[in-house]
Amino acid sequence: MTGTLVIAGLGPGNDALVTPEVTDALARATDxxxxxxxxxxxxPRPGLQLHPSDNRVEIERSNHALEMAAAGRHVVVVSSxxxxxxxxxxAVFEALEAGPTAWRSIEITVLPGITAMLAAAARAGAPLGHDFCxxxxxxxxxxxSLIxxxxxxxxxxxxxxxFYNPRSKARPQGFETTLDILKSACADNRPVIFARAVSTAQEDIRVVPLQETQAEMADMRTMVIVGASNTRIIHRPDLPDIVYTPRSAETGGSV
Amino acid sequence: MTGTLVIAGLGPGNDALVTPEVTDALARATDxxxxxxxxxxxxPRPGLQLHPSDNRVEIERSNHALEMAAAGRHVVVVSSxxxxxxxxxxAVFEALEAGPTAWRSIEITVLPGITAMLAAAARAGAPLGHDFCxxxxxxxxxxxSLIxxxxxxxxxxxxxxxFYNPRSKARPQGFETTLDILKSACADNRPVIFARAVSTAQEDIRVVPLQETQAEMADMRTMVIVGASNTRIIHRPDLPDIVYTPRSAETGGSV
Structure with missing residues (x-):
């Protein structure tokens, strides 16, 4: 008997950003x-087993999910x-590839979610309105070196x-180096958005010109978005600034 | 009297991918x-006016939406x-910046949606599981030249x-040039995903090694995803292949 495995995105935090297909998959899950x-x-509800696990055990968690699905359970792996x-x-596909051949018969579905950069971009305006990384x-x-x-x-x-996962206590240096690279290559007033805990009660959005950015402005709950050379800011008298990247571009800014 | 303007994402086509906050905004809209x-x-419902318009009139449409919001209406601009x-x-922010100062008092909210690349990636596995453009x-x-x-x-x-908007009848050459650039720079077996009409009844997902790709495999309803040098394919006996990019990377492939 083979079960099913769904890998579902819960969005950045607010339940109003969870898609109906994810809600539906959770309603049918056994685990x-x-x-x-x-x-x-x-x-929680009757018939549903919750299996919370710690950070940094993604492969063990994936193996556990695949084992349960192979045993006939209807498993949902939740992601932010x-x-x-x-x-x-x-992580689940890494575990699948390395695991027993029998796992390759499991029906696996990935359900997309609102990823942090798009929720953060929406709060600031449309900074990713044109080509982005x-x-x-x-x-x-x-x-x-690859970063x-x-x-x-x-x-x-x-x-x-x-930028996802810009900075943590264990890695204080990388984001400082990142800002140094950008400061040496981009215009001083390039808009940088620090979007912390987007869509939650702790949400905080700051727009800072590149030359005024400091590494301490970001932590692991912060999404950082850097505009392109043609990204613009609209000032409004009684409302927050809007940051957006126009649909049109010339040849692109100097590097 | 000032109304409101919401710019809402409807996702790639299936209503199961529309977030509750977008559904709620549509329920409260006047236009x-x-x-x-x-x-x-x-x-349609009583009290709601629908204003459909043709393609390529994004600025006129934006002006119309801003005018109505400035006049006190509760307007939702829908996007795929x-x-x-x-x-x-x-487009709305371009119109806002160029328009009358009074428009800068309008309360404007952007509601994110499931963008095509993430819906397409989910269908194929996790090809965007690591850094991407x-x-x-x-x-x-x-x-x-900028492209x-x-x-x-x-x-x-x-x-x-x-790649969004890879190819149209009016622009048949660009995607062919794109494939030529990739073929001259990347390994022959780099996986390329052609995801057409994702989440609709016409959905079609193909995974093609780079050297076998042809420009005709894409049209304006196709999302094209190209793997990185470490993107992998998992073959399954009775189920579609899975394409994913592992979370770990070495120094990156040769250019």
Missing amino acids: VVGYIPYVARVA GDPGVFAMAA AINLSDNLKPW ERRLKAAVAGDFAMA | VVGYIPYVARVA GDPGVFAMAA AINLSDNLKPW ERRLKAAVAGDFAMA
Whole structure:
């Protein structure tokens, strides 16, 4: 008997951003697996087993989910944001590829969610309204040299940029280096958005010109968005500024 | 009397991907503005005026929406996917910036949606599971030279890539050039995903090795996703292949 495995995105935090297909999958699940704060967002009910686990055990969690699905359970792995963007979907597929052949008969579905950069962009205006890159600034699973290579390529292409996991206590230096690279390559007034805890009660959105940015403005709950050379700011008398990247572009700013 | 303006993302096509906050905004609207097929997704009801308009009139549509909101109406501008990704939010802000100062007092909210690249990625597995770029291949509003500059930067950074608007009858050449650039720079077996009409009844997902890709495989309803150098394929006996980009990376593939 083979069960099913759904990898579902819960969005950035507010339940009004959870898609109906994710809500429906959770209503039909026998088991929900995920990082503790994400599983805590799922309401308990009879017939549903919750399996919260700690951070940094993504492969063990994935193996557990696949084992239960192979045994006939209907398992939902929950992720924050979109499961395919720096989240659980890749971890489950790594476990699937390394695991027993029988797991390859499990019906697996990925259900997209509102990823943090799009929720953050919406709060600020439309800073990702034109070509952009998404870069995970954590060097836990890749060398810092690759992050630098990608930052320099993003600058060379005059992309807007969205940074996930910009800074943690264990990695205080990387984001400072990132800002140094940008400051040496981009105009001083390039808008940088620090969007913390988007869509939650702790939400805080700041727009800071690049030359005034400091590494301490970001933590692990912050999404950082950097405009492209043509990104603009609209000032409004009694309302927050709007940051947007127009649909039209000339040849792109100098690198 | 000042009304409100909401710029809302309807997701890629299936109503199960519309967030509750967008459904709620539509329920409270007095006026819905947008491109004909998107407005057609909103159910008529007493007290709601629908204002469908043709393609390529984004600024006129935005002016109309802002005028109505300034006159006290509760207006929702609907976009496919996410309104902040190659969609209506940037157009509304262009119109706002160029328009009368009074418009800057209008309360404007952007509600994110499931953008096509994330819906397409979910269907294929997790090809955007690590650092990636999103590029609009239409040169209607930017010079082709800028698109080429960005493609080359994306290759140099070994990013996965998501291409919006890859090809239309009026622009048959650009996507062919794009594939030529990739074929000359990337490994022959780099996975390329052609995801057409994702989440609708016409959905069609194909995974093609780069050297076998042809420009005719894409049209305006196709989202194209190109893996990074470490993107992998999992073959399954009775189920579709899974394409995913692992969370770990070494120094990145050669350019």
